[in-house]
Amino acid sequence: MRIRSPSLVELHAFLGVARHGNFHRAADELCVTQAAVSRAVARLEKHLGVQLLDRAASGVRLTPAGADLRRQVEGPVAALEAAAGQVRALPEALRLRLSVVPSLGNLWLMPRLEDFRHRHPEIDIEFRQYHHDEDFTRADVDLWVALKARAGKHWPRQVAAQYLIGREIVAVCAPALAQGIDGVDALLNLPLLYHSNYRDNWALWADSVGGQLPPHWRGTGFDLVMNLIEAARAGMGVAVVQRCMVQAELAAGRLVTPVPGSASTGRGYYLCRPRATAGSRAVEAFSLWVREQARRAGG
Structure with a gap:
């Protein structure tokens, strides 16, 4: 029988470009050169x-022909990758490949990970690069801890997602700065610090605790949560931030919540996995452990 189907190398290259709309990003995903993808x-x-x-x-x-080809081959190619991954992973069932939002990984997960290693010394964890525009079709990741970027967002149908932690936001500052705060209004008139992608978190928090932001309020924005927290620790102002990110700082007394109360953003971090892939022993063990950690932390 004459074989008419193209090679998997060519299909992977085409699907990578179709997903990203970009040869360079497709090459990064496939770990080859841009020229190889183009060829x-x-x-x-x-x-x-x-x-x-x-x-x-x-x-x-x-093109219309390209869109039609993508519809026809995307599912079968993903199924082939999943099957190959399962067969290849049989002797490596105790390897877990994770992709985690960097801020949550550094500030919340890493300080707890030694507990998982102590409970499961037989499981090797490999961290893979996190993509903010992740489509969860990568064959090199078993589990993701991914950010739900906006309230009401729907996960792709092929993904099973379970909320872990991160919806709750609180206002925090250095202990010295908190001494002069005697209520919500006093707090909201201090220099306000915020994540530059989520400036409206201040309005959510103020509304939740019965406060009113000053008209045309201004503040200092940070694109990294770690920098936002460090600015609050340095006394630059009051930051509104996810409670899970500052639990260690609050417990150590390096930060305080000068006004009680919190708000929900409706976003947060989710444990994600492909629906079609059977979970290995390592996947199941980590899933159980991280959900337990989230419950303990108030997720």
């Missing part, structure tokens, strides 16, 4: 005799 897609177009991509300076788009 593979060109071979695929020649093999099928159709143009699959419209290439322009503004980016890459699927």
Whole structure:
């Protein structure tokens, strides 16, 4: 029988470009050069005799033929990858490959991870790079701890996602600064610190505790949670931040909550896994452990 189907290398290259709309990012995902991806897609177009991509300076788009091919092959290729991963992983069932939001990994997960290693010394953990635009189709990750970027967001159908922690936000500051705060209004008139992606967290918190933000309020924004927390510790102002990120700071007395009360953002961090992939012993052990840690931490 004459084989008419293209190679998996070519299909992987095409699907990578289709997902990202970009040859460079597809190459990063596949761990090859951009030129290799371009050549593979060109071979695929020649093999099928159709143009699959419209290439322009503004980016890459699927042609109607490309969109049709993606619909037909994306599921089967993902199934082949999952099957290969399961077979390959049989002798390595005690290896766990994790991708974790860096801020939560550094501030919340890492200080607790020694407990998991103590309970499960037989399981080797490998951390893989976290992608903020993750589509959860990577074959090199078993579990993700991913951020739900906005309230009401729906996860892809192929993903089983379970909330862990991170919806609750609180206002924190250095102990010395807290001495002059005698209520919500006094707090809201101090320099306000915030995550630059979530400036509206201050409005959520103020509304939850019965306060009123000053009209046209200004503050200092930080694009990294660690920098936001460090600024609060240094006495630069009051920060509104997820409670899970500052639990160690609060317990040690390096930060305090000068006004009681919290608010829910409706976002938070979720444990994610592909629905179609059977969980290994390592996956199940870590899932059980991290959910326990989240419950203990108030998730």
